[in-house]
Amino acid sequence: MKALCWHGANDVRVDTVPDPKIINPRDAIIKITSTAICGSDLHIYDGYIPTMQSGDILGHEFMGEVVEVGSAINNLKIGDRVVIPFTISCGSCFFCNRDLWSLCDNSNPNAWMAEKMYGHSPAALFGYSHLFGGYAGGQAEYARVPFADVGAMKIPDGLTDDQVLFLTDIFPTGYMAAENCDIEPGDIVAVWGCGPVGQFAIKSAYMLGAERVIGIDRIPERLQMAKEKCNAEIINYEEVDAGEALKEMTGGRGPDACIDAVGMEAHGTGPDSFYDQVKQAVRLETDRPTALRQVIVAARKGGHVSIAGVYGGFLDKIPMGAAFNKGLTFKMGQTHVHKYLRPLLERIQNGEIDPSFVITHRLPLQEAPHGYEIFKKKKDSCIKVVLKPGG
């Protein structure tokens, strides 16, 4: 089959690789009909995720049709149309039982690596380095889905791929980011980053009762989307100081909750961001937490900080003093996708949201490398790329 393989920083290629096959009883094989490129993939593309190996198949936002099931699968059949959460979860451990699916105890075959790095191993993820299991991803014609009996959700007829594809990651991720704000009536929520995750965080914050939502970015078309499609007030941090603007817009109090939808490769303008770029480039620092620092300083006293942007290692100069002395509450993590599948499918079905609004580019899988390039460089007003195998 054809699959998008990583061969090093800024080097991804569509290679011909063997077809996946059933390995374990709870596996299923999916023929992929739609698969997206995520901001998380850019961290790999840019070379900031350790334990990648040349030839690894990328991709964790995919859906398709069941073509084969393992001997222990009895709730899926050939031909079922399914979406696949990007987190791989067993469904029967302590964490899965508590809806903490991205913390599954059992899915990571390389748990020892993660234990060395993090003390304990979180769930494995599709196409996201050997630290997170080394599973082949879904920017391909076919994918093997482990624990498919709990990891594949059937899609009812009448919904297009574009409408449901983002249940695999970014819609639940934005939603969980908003949920982690513990929004109360009257709350003002600020969202750093108006990429796809930020867009869904803004929409979700309104769904969960926020009074006002403010989106922060510097890319005009992304800010425009936040304003027009998601009803956000916007701040272009290259035009004004985001911290000052937020204070003015919130009566001096600061936002009740701040969401980091940027992650480890934040762009920055101040001296601290230069320091991070240098340190990250020579691998003295794993992450570039410019946005996170701003989030912490901007949040109102006693407010919530919700981190959806991915961080991988050790962060410098986190204003812990501000966090502590303002009594902030932090919530974060990879999304517990399985938990949100059905509730968010319902919101799509009853017309509350059509997630396809973020899509700017539809490309054949063959053109995935071009997709990475325009998404990374924000060329051609690219916000979200959907790839079509066989297209």
Add this chain to the structure above:
Amino acid sequence: MESSDITNPQDQQSQSGSSNLSDTERWGSLIGGGALVLMGLRQGSLRGALTAIAGGGLIYHGATAQSSIQEKVGMNQSIKVEKTVTINKSPEELYRFWHNFENLPTFMKHLKYVRVINQTRSHWIANAPMGSSVEWDADIVNDQENKLIAWTSVEGADVDNSGFVRFTPTASGRGTEVKVVIEYNPPGGAVGSAIAKLFGEEPEQQAGDDLRRFKQLMETGEIPTTEGQPSGRK
């Protein structure tokens, strides 16, 4: 006094029969309790402790005498490992699976094969360096239903070893704490050091990975793997 390094200071003046009785109790509570077993065991041998609990003082004395001879000729390079994992299953289910030693190779990577001979005895074959293997017979020396299984290799083993697994239910609804403590005493010489290397290279991680595979198998019915999946590696 040979056993002074494994007795409490307050036990040191009392010796022979009465001290063995209190040792037995002490090891019993150590093996059954919440503390780190290997910390409590210090320099003492696990085999000694297990046989003491199983058979009382005499066997224990024998074991101590033996290990002290080993120490004197410099052969005592025992490798001891202790690992605990919490498994979301009842002690009954876990005990039952483990108790059939023929199941052990499904999750213990270095084991090739285990055959159960009778109620207490089993024959074990493990992978050794360079495609060879090592074998031994082991006896179950302590078997407490749904709680604990302890075993030691019998005389003539290629690698003297002993261990126990303990199943303790946690606070309601949180499964079972499974603790494994294993001790290997590889023989001397070149073969011995190769074997010591095999069992001794990151023994903590090896035991931890074995125990994780046990958990994965018990909780999910399979052991996750990526072996055999496609990639673009040439």
